[in-house]
Amino acid sequence: NLDAAHYGTFAEIGAGQEVARWFFRVGAASGTIATTMSAYDATVSDAIYGPTERYVSRQRLVKMLAHEYDLLCERLEATRGAEAKFFAFADTVTARSFTRREETHGWMGIRFQTAPKAPPSQIIVHVRMLDRENLLQQEALGVIGVNFIHAALYLHPDPAKVVAAFMDNLTTERIEVDMIKFDGPAFAGVDNRVMSLQLVQQGLTEATMFTADGEVAQAADVLHKRPILVVRGSFRPITNATLDVIDCAREQFARQHRNQAGTAVVLTEMTLRHLAEQDVIDPRDFLDRADTLGSLGLTVLVSNYARYFRLAAYLVRHTKQQVAIAMGLRRLREMFDDKYYSDLDGGILEAFGRMFKNDLKLYIYPVSEGDPARLVTARELAVAPHLRHLYAHLLQNGHIADIAGHHREYQDIRARDVLSRIRTGDQKWEPMVPAPVVRMVKERKLFGWRG
Structure with missing residues (x-):
């Protein structure tokens, strides 16, 4: 409030005027606030x-930001435009109420100048409010709003610091930021996919996504009331074998669930573990993977869900339609290893109960093991003796199904082998990768390609 360089307006709908209230509460609000x-x-x-x-x-x-910013400039340009950097902050939220119990969430944004008379830049975020009481949600909303405004006005030269500043005096048990988008001249060099990755890396959310054209998206907008098919991988690069998994599973999924409303959405998921190399995530490598997936029209989900039951819980939060995960047989075998669930009170039974409780389905891609001429399917998988009845139950009830119609010639393709060939200049990698990806790798010299 004591910095006369910034002057703006606040427009808030839902959960009170909690952000503006902080500026009034500390005093000297007239130094910052033109209108609320x-x-x-x-x-x-x-x-x-x-x-x-x-x-x-x-x-x-977006309409609120545009209207309030334009109105502010129209009214004050003549008297303050030469010295002040104008901004408009807005939020529209639905908080917990006495009559409704739906998810409490909201959109917040700021449109601001970085210098007097400069064209505006903009940041938009989506937040989930996790407190169980309305007053606590209002309080958290006010805090993150103040953090947001301060970060945008003072930290915008470093967008990663903007992301980090959101959670000052807050925890992810109270509020989650699951989408962010930077726009305008102040962020001309910013790729919003990298900033989405920052949200997951810095722990502001467990998952974020963007579409094939690189546009960051809020999960509910993409997944709401739609059947969902997920394929997890490193996609470095995506191979014909992985694309075969996607295509065959998608066709089988659509055939078995024709009566469900909405067209199925296919998500290619990369976890932080898949993206890291020696515990470091290279943003350029991440974008290379995202671009190649986008060339095939695939939506990308970036998550910190190492275990599938947590991924399943995230997906069913956004849809009541069928959810399916496609994977190779080796990954299915790993899922039936007790060591991955030792931290759960109920062990593997608790994990699987949470994963399959909403009728989730696993589509399994066969593999050749030992004998190259023979493929091992889900129905032939051998699990530990004490898990055989559990496995049989999942098979018999259709929770685990073999992928049909797969191409035998893709079975022996391994992404690591493809990556090695790309980097050593061995052209044998090209038939192993979808044609659009081959072109992109060579044109843009992705993944260390050597021609």
Whole structure:
């Protein structure tokens, strides 16, 4: 409030005016605040910002930011424009109420100048409020809003620091930031996919996603009421074998669930473990993988869900339609190893109970083991004796199914072998990789390609 260089307006809908309240509470608010408003009534809100299908949405937030920023500049440009850096902060949220128990979340954004008379830049985030009481949610919203404004106005030269600053005086048990988007001249060199990765790396969320064209997305917008098929991997690069898993599983998934509403969405998931090499994640390598997946029209999910039951819980939070995960037989065998669940009170039974409770399905791609001429399928997999009945139960009830229609010629392709050939200039890698990916690797010299 004592920095006269920044001057702006606050527009907040839902959960009170908790962000602006902090500026009034500490005093000297007139040094920062030009106006505050809260258009709670839908008719009033529509009259100001225009009609919308959903009031708690990115579309509504963008309209709020545009309207409030333009109005601020129109009114104050003549008197303050030469000295002040204008900003407009807005949020639209739904907090816990007495009558509704749906997920509490919101959109927050700021449009701001980095210098007087400069064109504006913008940051938008989506937050989930996790406190169980309305007053606590309001408090957390106010804190993260103040953090957000401070970070945008003072830390914007380093977007990674902007991300880190969101959680000052907060914990992820109270609030989660699962989407962020930087726009404008202040962020001309920023790739929002890298900033999405930062959200997961810095622990602000467990998962984030972006579409094939590189646009960051909020999970509910992509997954809501749609069947979901997930394939996990390193995709360094994606091979014909992995694409065969995706195509065959997608066809089988669609055939078995024709009566479900909505077109199935396919997610290619990379965990932090898949992205790290010697505990370090190279942003350029991450973007290379994302770009090659995008060339095939695939949506990318980046997560910190090392174990599948946590991934399953995330997915079913966004849809009531069928969820399926496609994987190779070797990964299925790993899932039936007790050592991965020793920290759970109920061990492997607890993990599988949580994973399959919403009728999740696993599609299994066969592998050749020992005899190259023979493929081992899910029905032939041998598990530990004390798990045989559990495995038989999952098979008999359709939770685990073999992938049909796969191509035998792709069975022996290994991503590590492909990567090694790319880096050594051995052209034998090219038939092992989808044609669009081959072109991109060679044109942009991805993954250390040597021609």
